[in-house]
Amino acid sequence: MVAAHALRKAGHEITLYTDRSASHWLDESRPTGAASRFELALGYERELGLAHWEAAAPKCNGIHLTFCPSLGNRMVTLNGVFATHFQTIDVRLQSHRWMVDFEAAGGRIVIESIDLDRLDAIAAQHDLVLVASGRGALAELFPRNARRSVYTAPQRKLAMMIVTGADGACDGLPFEAVKIHLLAQHGEVFWMPYHHKDHGLTAVILFEAKAGGAMDRFDGCRSGAEVVAMAKTVLAELIPWDHQWARSMELADRNGWLMGSVQPTIREAFGRLPSGRVVMPIGDTAMSLDPIGGQGANLGVKLVRHLSQVIAADPEATFDPAWMVRTFDAFWADHGAPTVTFNNALLEPLTPAGRLLLIAQHGSTGEGDAPKQRIANAIVENFADPRRFTDAFVDRRVAQRRIAELTGHSWPRELLGGALRVGQGQLRRVFEA
Numbered sequence: 492m493v494a495a496h497a498l499r500k501a502g503h504e505i506t507l508y509t510d511r512s513a514s515h516w517l518d519e520s521r522p523t524g525a526a527s528r529f530e531l532a533l534g535y536e537r538e539l540g541l542a543h544w545e546a547a548a549p550k551c552n553g554i555h556l557t558f559c560p561s562l563g564n565r566m567v568t569l570n571g572v573f574a575t576h577f578q579t580i581d582v583r584l585q586s587h588r589w590m591v592d593f594e595a596a597g598g599r600i601v602i603e604s605i606d607l608d609r610l611d612a613i614a615a616q617h618d619l620v621l622v623a624s625g626r627g628a629l630a631e632l633f634p635r636n637a638r639r640s641v642y643t644a645p646q647r648k649l650a651m652m653i654v655t656g657a658d659g660a661c662d663g664l665p666f667e668a669v670k671i672h673l674l675a676q677h678g679e680v681f682w683m684p685y686h687h688k689d690h691g692l693t694a695v696i697l698f699e700a701k702a703g704g705a706m707d708r709f710d711g712c713r714s715g716a717e718v719v720a721m722a723k724t725v726l727a728e729l730i731p732w733d734h735q736w737a738r739s740m741e742l743a744d745r746n747g748w749l750m751g752s753v754q755p756t757i758r759e760a761f762g763r764l765p766s767g768r769v770v771m772p773i774g775d776t777a778m779s780l781d782p783i784g785g786q787g788a789n790l791g792v793k794l795v796r797h798l799s800q801v802i803a804a805d806p807e808a809t810f811d812p813a814w815m816v817r818t819f820d821a822f823w824a825d826h827g828a829p830t831v832t833f834n835n836a837l838l839e840p841l842t843p844a845g846r847l848l849l850i851a852q853h854g855s856t857g858e859g860d861a862p863k864q865r866i867a868n869a870i871v872e873n874f875a876d877p878r879r880f881t882d883a884f885v886d887r888r889v890a891q892r893r894i895a896e897l898t899g900h901s902w903p904r905e906l907l908g909g910a911l912r913v914g915q916g917q918l919r920r921v922f923e924a
Contacts, residue, residue: 522747548579560675569855580685633772634758723738848894
């Protein structure tokens with residue numbers, strides 16, 4: 492939809508082929524994910540006139556993270572604040588409104604299911620065909636790029652639910668936060684404010700379970716209600732210090748949940764149809780990421796912006812394989828590579844560089860301009876733009892240099908201060924027990 496609007500606004504004749512009507516998206520579909528977006532994506536949607544919910548949707552200003560190397564051991568906390576904010580808006584609501592807007596802007600929508608033969612026929616009628624089928628069957632048309640794809644299997648088992656009644660999760664924090672519980676041996680839990688199509692302010696909760704771990708408990712769930720019930724049980728058992736807010740939560744709507752897994756995959760810049768014609772992937776079809784870093788929707792919107800700029804610079808270009816490869820490779824070098832590197836790093840055990848950063852910022856509160864707060868803010872800003880700080884997550888020497896630059900102190904000083912704060916916390920828990 493963002494691509495359709497961007498290219499239509501640029502004056503091109505655009506036809507959108509989809510198997511769902513606007514009303515079907517709104518009333519009968521499950522969300523395709525949480526789809527949080529940061530300022531680079533939100534700003535482009537604003538530029539295209541698509542930011543209809545900017546004032547109404549909650550603005551999330553930071554991240555509250557708890558790192559537990561073992562169950563019950565809250566070793567390190569992080570309270571980092573964004574320079575701007577991010578928003579998480581029901582994709583079903585957006586899809587409905589953006590389809591209505593698109594037709595009002597002179598775009599054409601055709602409701603039908605598309606298979607390979609039909610896609611080939613469509614390609615014969617258009618100068619450029621962009622395929623945004625997510626991870627469905629059409630995605631297999633585009634070969635996996637083995638050099639850019641690290642994984643050959645999913646790394647997490649996912650359970651997502653949109654809920655009402657989960658109030659108070661951010662009580663005591665000085666900012667509206669996404670809460671992340673990083674349980675090193677078992678997976679991650681995310682809570683964030685959400686703008687629901689019917690209820691407005693709600694919450695979305697995502698479990699990223701490691702197979703066989705204590706969080707891997709959702710396989711037997713057959714309904715959204717069962718997923719929510721299991722979520723309450725898992726939260727009470729795994730994060731007993733922070734689950735009270737979940738006791739009264741209920742599913743926001745009958746379709747407001749998902750379960751599954753994602754194999755992170757980067758595909759080639761074009762696919763060749765039986766006739767020899769070529770089409771180009773965008774969104775999750777081009778770059779499928781685990782949702783752990785909240786980067787999928789953002790990367791898709793950034794790719795659309797890049798495509799639109801390339802087309803605007805040479806609207807008479809021939810959209811052949813060379814053009815597609817050249818266009819995608821330029822995007823990959825700028826945004827794709829650092830984003831995928833960052834997102835993949837979150838799926839792995841903490842690197843030495845990651846441990847250094849996390850310990851150095853320990854004690855951040857989300858307020859003020861103390862050295863440790865600057866480190867925490869820099870860490871969370873990388874979610875907004877992974878080009879900023881990803882190198883510090885994967886290279887210990889870079890992490891050391893960045894800590895010194897942010898604080899004006901030598902990195903050993905900040906590491907020692909953080910380590911002492913971590914040690915005090917661990918001793919206090921021992922005596923309290």
